[in-house]
Amino acid sequence: MPIVKINGYTIKLPFNPYEAQIKSMETLLNSFDTGNASLIESPTGTGKSLAILCAALGYLETLKGKENEESVKKVKTTILDENLKKFFNEQSSEEEKKKVGPKIYIASRTHKQLDQLVSQLRTTDYNPSISVLGSRTQYCINSKAKNALDINTACRDLVDSKQCHFRHGVGRLKKKVGNIFDIEEIKEKGKNCAGCPYFAARELAENADVIFAPYNYLLDPRIRNSMDIDLDGSIVIIDEAHNVEDTCRSAGSFEFDSKLLDLWTNELLSAARKSALLEKDVKPNFLTLIEFIGKFKKHKGITCNESNFEFNFKIFKGKQILQQLEQMEISQISFNVFTAALGELCGNEEANSLMSQSLTQSLRRLEFVFSVLFTKSTKEYVLCYKQNKKESEKFEFSFWLLDSSLIFNLTAARAKAVCLLSGTLTPFYAFSSELKFGFKNQLVAPHILQSNQVFIANVQKGHLKKELTGTYAISETKEYLLQIAKIIEEIGEMTTPYGGTIVFLPSYAFLKKVNNYLKIKAILEPQTGGNEKFEKVLKSYRQAIEDKTRSVVFMCVYRGKASEGIDFKDEYARAVVAIGIPYPSIKDPQINVKKEFNDNQSRSDSTGSSFNGSQWYSTQAMRAVNQALGRVVRHPKDWGSVFLLETRYKTQYIKKQLPAWVTEEMKEYETFSSTKANYKKFLEEKKMEKFK
Known part of the structure; x- marks a missing residue:
């Protein structure tokens, strides 16, 4: 080597x-x-x-x-x-x-x-001791815990009662597993030697190199x-x-609704009753927690703003947050009492076992947010109160962190x-x-990349000679949808002999609209169903490419599962089509308050180095675009094409946010018809190279 x-x-x-x-x-x-x-x-x-x-x-x-x-x-x-x-x-x-x-x-x-990193590690000459940390959901091989409603609580109960024989086999598993392993490998060895992969991975991490x-x-x-x-x-x-x-x-934010408050209350009441059997009297601590979270139901009198969502909302900023909390009888003093009670319960092994891990983590998150609000500053947060339009008894409290440095620096300062x-x-x-x-x-x-490995086109108009400007108003028109659909069909038809075409769109709703105009049967990225359903769809896409019996087009969304972490190398992504620019919804209250926060930060920064709201908003969209474009050309011998169906890439401010490898090779075309001859030539050159 x-x-x-x-x-x-x-x-x-x-x-x-x-x-x-x-x-x-x-x-x-x-x-x-x-x-x-x-x-x-x-x-x-x-x-x-x-x-x-x-x-x-x-x-x-x-x-x-x-x-x-x-x-x-x-x-x-x-x-x-x-x-x-x-x-x-x-x-x-x-x-x-x-x-x-x-x-x-x-x-x-x-x-x-x-898993991909561990796979790359195996190709090297190094043999470090490693561990891969994961959750019980990823690692558990005990069917009783896996099938439980709350796997974390089920695991803890089985371990505490010494009914999980896999927990006792951790030592055996640590000896069986090699220096380098992935999750599936340690799980398989765990099944073979009856050892728990979750606890083995955690213990191996104590002395691991990496x-x-x-x-x-x-x-x-x-x-x-x-x-x-x-x-x-x-x-x-x-x-x-x-x-x-x-x-x-996200790590510094916390949201909970009326349904969750009821679940917490019921669980804490149950824990309080069971605590009577414990040696130490901890019932008052459980009752303290119940009293504290019950204060969030004292929210009457909040006048919400009308919205286009299924809820109305009201935003509280800075000192307004503390004033609203005070109206619900939540103060520094009541918070201190809550913190002391929670600390005692979490520090008592028997008492802690009466609460589910999800409840404990939720209360700890609430504690973290309030510790910042009461002891540090309120300027990093906003409180959003939401009330359901149809059922007024349904409500939600969202404490949104706007300053990511608060969390990042807790990590960076220690490393x-x-x-x-x-x-x-x-x-x-x-x-x-x-x-x-x-x-x-x-x-x-x-x-x-060499210039002959990529074909990159910024297309301005479709067959109806209407500009492809994917703003909300224009993207709803029939002319726009017809043009987009026809271009997708033609790219798919031209590309299929060489591999698949992946199309990225701003939202699932828009994906469905475009799909209704397609004359071909495209494969659609699922909106729901989790990893299992996505993997099934991904498998069908790859199978269709291998079969080559029809035009293979995979319709996906920016920021979706297909946009990152999937290796679409070679024929699995010969073309990527990027439609529109996926700006976050300006109607979303969280987006609005974040933009406003950045604008305020920028105005008060005398150095001029702060990122204003518009810059943040634009970067959110362009990072999603750039991630999607990265699905094409995955290794030095790979090749492919990128089609940007959007006029706004002509503007310098947006264009300069594209990756250098895109802007250096990108050519602007007035219509897709004027693009086809050059794309056909590019594909034929690739075909000739294959037979050289």
């Missing part, structure tokens, strides 16, 4: 690295050494995953090599006879178990993406604590980090170094502004 020296570290790779990989590894290693945070944009197909893995493991291996050299020097100076040698060897075997260098966390958005985890495990303080994740002095590498800002805001990577991170100043963190190391890695 090729070996390269970077920043004094020896890095082993499975093949000669691309320039993008060298630059990415240089930036990562600089961060590991200096502690300076990194932002790295490395386009699809540039070997980003391998760069992450090899830089991290080369760094660790070099540190271990230096540690071993120091150990040898000590041995030579201290060993005087064979007895001392024997003693030293016994001691050193224990010392070897101690970790050398910082713990490395490699995170991505989904477990599917983590820990893989979804990045909300690292960013969300509640999940981080429940998983016993210690980031102190660690290196945190987050891949597919374009969603980090949204993840942080030795934080590195964010994605194929779509630019503009970098958006991250610096939103996360309020200094990313001193910044890199946009060069793409490895």
